[in-house]
Amino acid sequence: MAPIIKENSFFLQFKNHILNYLVQHDIDNVPSGLYDRIIKEVDCSIIEAVLGYTNNNRMKAAKILGISRTTLLKKIEQKQHVK
Numbered sequence: 001m002a003p004i005i006k007e008n009s010f011f012l013q014f015k016n017h018i019l020n021y022l023v024q025h026d027i028d029n030v031p032s033g034l035y036d037r038i039i040k041e042v043d044c045s046i047i048e049a050v051l052g053y054t055n056n057n058r059m060k061a062a063k064i065l066g067i068s069r070t071t072l073l074k075k076i077e078q079k080q081h082v083k
Contacts (some may be wrong), residue, residue, distance in 0.1 A: 044079050047072070 018038070037072060046065065054060040062072040 043075065047075055047079070 018034075021034075022032055025031070047061070050061045050064050051058070053063065058072055058076075062069040065072065067075075
């Protein structure tokens with residue numbers, strides 16, 4: 001059986017990045033909210049990448065992402081309010 005996480009996979013790199021971030025902090029002083037911050041950043045990155053790939057075609061982007069066009073539009077709007 002093949003390993004679930006391949007050695008050079010995105011997921012392994014992502015995991016290592018998080019671990020590197022954590023070891024830079026004393027365990028009692030790691031800033032809180034890490035999960036929400038990562039989810040928001042990943043969400044924005046995925047949307048930006050897919051929109052770029054589809055030349056900003058929101059219908060195609062939504063289909064690739066597996067979300068409705070309405071959800072995609074809401075996420076884009078939320079992202080614009082954060083900046």
